[in-house]
Amino acid sequence: MSINRLFKSVEERGPICVGLDPNPLHMPKCLEDKPIYEKIFNYNKMIIDATKDLVACYKPQAAYYEALGIEGMRALKSTNEYIRKCGIIIINDVKRGDISSTAKGYADAYFSGDFEGDIMTLSPYMGLDSIEPYLEYVEKNDKGLFVIIKTSNPGSHDFEEIDVDGKPFYSIVGGKIQKMTGNTVGECGYRKVGFVIGATNKASGEAEFIRECFPDTFFLIPGYGAQGGGAADAMSLLKDGNGGVVNSSRGIIRAFEKSDKDFEEATREAVLKMRRDFNVGL
Numbered sequence: 001m002s003i004n005r006l007f008k009s010v011e012e013r014g015p016i017c018v019g020l021d022p023n024p025l026h027m028p029k030c031l032e033d034k035p036i037y038e039k040i041f042n043y044n045k046m047i048i049d050a051t052k053d054l055v056a057c058y059k060p061q062a063a064y065y066e067a068l069g070i071e072g073m074r075a076l077k078s079t080n081e082y083i084r085k086c087g088i089i090i091i092n093d094v095k096r097g098d099i100s101s102t103a104k105g106y107a108d109a110y111f112s113g114d115f116e117g118d119i120m121t122l123s124p125y126m127g128l129d130s131i132e133p134y135l136e137y138v139e140k141n142d143k144g145l146f147v148i149i150k151t152s153n154p155g156s157h158d159f160e161e162i163d164v165d166g167k168p169f170y171s172i173v174g175g176k177i178q179k180m181t182g183n184t185v186g187e188c189g190y191r192k193v194g195f196v197i198g199a200t201n202k203a204s205g206e207a208e209f210i211r212e213c214f215p216d217t218f219f220l221i222p223g224y225g226a227q228g229g230g231a232a233d234a235m236s237l238l239k240d241g242n243g244g245v246v247n248s249s250r251g252i253i254r255a256f257e258k259s260d261k262d263f264e265e266a267t268r269e270a271v272l273k274m275r276r277d278f279n280v281g282l
């Protein structure tokens, strides 16, 4: 099961998730004149080769590939195939959410075929029926989900935190999703359906509150690094160093822009620094 595999990866290599968010304006010189497919795939391959022994998973963000058209999507296909060949978990960050007939199409698109990954991200705000079509893949094909609950962006205050009878709205959404997905706790002790919980914008005690609300839910934790989230914020969402993966995209893949080392060395060094922040391998 994907969550069991992810738990095991975190046990072995720590909770680091590297975000593969390729922006052609921020790439090393050696890729400057390459056509889009080669540029994006080689960039990702260089990142993966420099870090694959240090990370729990990779998270390609679909927007960056979609924005580059067919050649960008071809690069996503090759990237996911390469990550799979390396035996590492793929989180397709697509944040889909639509009526159930359309949701089935998105599930097929990102859990099978050209862009297949192990886990995908969903937005739950169209309701529980928009989540349901993905559950067949979770049950029958060992796939996993991370549902957006409390995001890392400043706008997370606008809706997610609205007070409903003394409780933040996000905690109610999370509760309903847990109820719908039943008691699907795997052998690692975590449910098959996880949540996205940002490392940023936390009031004092909020991370602990979220962990208490969802003690057996695995978290994907973005917002560390470029968005200002610190290791302490992210760490209080973990449990004994597991129970979640912490994503950093720009903080890792653009580290070379602030370094005098070459691209691969600067990328690896940024992941090693992140591991030190999370007391991994010390």
Ligand SMILES: O=c1ccn([C@@H]2O[C@H](COP(=O)(O)O)[C@@H](O)[C@H]2O)c(=O)[nH]1
Pocket: 019, 021, 061, 093, 150, 151, 152, 153, 196, 197, 198, 222, 223, 224, 225, 226, 227, 247, 248, 249, 250, 251
């Ligand atoms: O609440 C959320 C959910 C997803 N993301 C995604 O994570 C990365 C963050 O990138 P950084 O460069 O490390 O800031 C990006 O792909 C987002 O789409 C998020 O930031 N917050």
